[in-house]
Amino acid sequence: MLKVDQLDVFYGNIHALKGVSLDVQEGEIVTLIGANGAGKSTLLKTLSGLLKPKNGTIQYLSNTIAGKPAQEIVKAGISHVPEGRRVFSNMTVEENLELGAFLRKDSKEIQKDIQKVYTTFPRLLERRKQLSGTLSGGEQQMLAMGRAIMAKPKLLLLDEPSMGLAPLMVKTIFEIIEDINRGGTTILLVEQNAHMALSVANRAYVIETGRVTVSGTAAELQASEEIKNAYLGGH
Amino acid sequence: MEWIQQLINGISLGSIYALIALGYTMVYGIIKLINFAHGEVFMIGAFVGFYAIAGWGLGFFPALLLAMAVCAIFGVLIERIAYRRLRNATRIAALITAIGLSLLIQYVVIYFRGAQPEAYPDALSNKTFDLFGVQISSQSILILSVSIVLMILLQFIVHRTKIGKAMRAVSHDMDAARLMGINVNTTISATFAIGSALAGAAGVFFGVYYTKIEPLMGIIPGLKAFVAAVLGGIGIIPGAMVGGLVLGVVETIVSALGYSLWRDAAAFIILILILLFRPSGIFGKNAREKV
Numbered sequence A: 001m002l003k004v005d006q007l008d009v010f011y012g013n014i015h016a017l018k019g020v021s022l023d024v025q026e027g028e029i030v031t032l033i034g035a036n037g038a039g040k041s042t043l044l045k046t047l048s049g050l051l052k053p054k055n056g057t058i059q060y061l062s063n064t065i066a067g068k069p070a071q072e073i074v075k076a077g078i079s080h081v082p083e084g085r086r087v088f089s090n091m092t093v094e095e096n097l098e099l100g101a102f103l104r105k106d107s108k109e110i111q112k113d114i115q116k117v118y119t120t121f122p123r124l125l126e127r128r129k130q131l132s133g134t135l136s137g138g139e140q141q142m143l144a145m146g147r148a149i150m151a152k153p154k155l156l157l158l159d160e161p162s163m164g165l166a167p168l169m170v171k172t173i174f175e176i177i178e179d180i181n182r183g184g185t186t187i188l189l190v191e192q193n194a195h196m197a198l199s200v201a202n203r204a205y206v207i208e209t210g211r212v213t214v215s216g217t218a219a220e221l222q223a224s225e226e227i228k229n230a231y232l233g234g235h
Numbered sequence B: 001m002e003w004i005q006q007l008i009n010g011i012s013l014g015s016i017y018a019l020i021a022l023g024y025t026m027v028y029g030i031i032k033l034i035n036f037a038h039g040e041v042f043m044i045g046a047f048v049g050f051y052a053i054a055g056w057g058l059g060f061f062p063a064l065l066l067a068m069a070v071c072a073i074f075g076v077l078i079e080r081i082a083y084r085r086l087r088n089a090t091r092i093a094a095l096i097t098a099i100g101l102s103l104l105i106q107y108v109v110i111y112f113r114g115a116q117p118e119a120y121p122d123a124l125s126n127k128t129f130d131l132f133g134v135q136i137s138s139q140s141i142l143i144l145s146v147s148i149v150l151m152i153l154l155q156f157i158v159h160r161t162k163i164g165k166a167m168r169a170v171s172h173d174m175d176a177a178r179l180m181g182i183n184v185n186t187t188i189s190a191t192f193a194i195g196s197a198l199a200g201a202a203g204v205f206f207g208v209y210y211t212k213i214e215p216l217m218g219i220i221p222g223l224k225a226f227v228a229a230v231l232g233g234i235g236i237i238p239g240a241m242v243g244g245l246v247l248g249v250v251e252t253i254v255s256a257l258g259y260s261l262w263r264d265a266a267a268f269i270i271l272i273l274i275l276l277f278r279p280s281g282i283f284g285k286n287a288r289e290k291v
């Protein structure tokens, strides 16, 4: 459903993505792993329209979306949970969820979907009138994911959902990622926690200094000596 | 009793400052720019109101609405033409542009109609009535009530409507707002439209209250409203309201104590004090911005 071909992205003179190509099939969880500064967030930001590529194409369903404004990409069904959550900390949990549905007009359905998010994340229900800035890191991650789901995406982009979370919370978040996927949403998951990411993903790409260097099924990457040494702590 | 009268005068003057200060604070909140051309939007509002009343014989309220509408469009054009392309430029470049624009508007108006002042027509019959020995002017009361209605309306827009929620989201985190599907350009335009309409209303009130307008009339009230916005905490909407009212009351008290020559200085003394002792303003959190 998503096909990225020979993407080049620059920050001024810095060449952050160098001819990146990858694809995601409908229904999959695909993970993108790589070290700090490899270009993972840059790729997601380009997919969601926050950055414009210099060269290359992005084919999503039957449209090319490279360089389109972010709101059109959201409307087309791609939601991006950014690195560091970026919840609107001056607003309540519920207001954040409502903003996630900004482009939708079906207010009855929106209310139903808010309740669904609360079923998925019961912690958010308890805190629905609380300012989101007062939530814990894990709760903010839940809110950022809930907010993205409110747009009813077909493709969900997740940027390091496990960042800064305790192991138990990481486990919860990854179970929910699998749940969301079983519900029919395709997922592109950026992670540094390669171990967790490969355990839920169907396929994986490794990105190093702006280039895709390895790709394969999650099982292949888990078995590879090279990947084990570089990303799985040598176990 | 004299004091209560002065207080009411101070509050109605303060509500004019507050209306202008809201535009400063909303624009700062969303694009971190002190829009120094905002005082000129106020001036344009005063002139539109003047021509509508004196030239076309419109009543006070239709003239007020017309001035607000014209200023809303004017504010949107200012952003579209002058500021949008500077969104990723340094703050100082945007600030210099704002100051340049302010001068440009002043002198374009002078070019077309001259610098001579204009006597504002009597659009509101001013009756003074006596309430338990306090002399109250009906104009003060009307200006104050219409200002309060406008501020309540603004609070409603910002907190209850979709565009208001978009404005709060963009001012908090522009990229995160984009990811919600919010059109940032439209949202910024709406902010300029609303802020400028309030300044336009303030212009008409100012004309009615002080009965004299001229092309450079935006400078001092503009600066004072800026002080009011800083006093309340720049970027914070209730702060601008309170800051404006406090400033109006302080100025009136300074005059009433017989120091009318110090009236204008009072605002700037307040600015210096606030920058020294509480730079984030009355409502601001006294912490450095987190990076």
Ligand SMILES: Nc1ncnc2c1ncn2[C@@H]1O[C@H](COP(=O)(O)OP(=O)(O)OP(=O)(O)O)[C@@H](O)[C@H]1O
Binding pocket: A011, A014, A016, A034, A035, A036, A037, A038, A039, A040, A041, A042, A043, A083, A192
């Ligand atoms: N706004 C920016 N301006 C200039 N360079 C940037 C900017 N953002 C990222 N970069 C550079 O682009 C490269 C890729 O950054 P990116 O954020 O995509 O990495 P990442 O893989 O997400 O890393 P991390 O795991 O630390 O989040 C880095 O070298 C980074 O320094």
Ligand SMILES: [Mg+2]
Binding pocket: A040, A041, A042, A083, A159
């Ligand atoms: Mg990153």
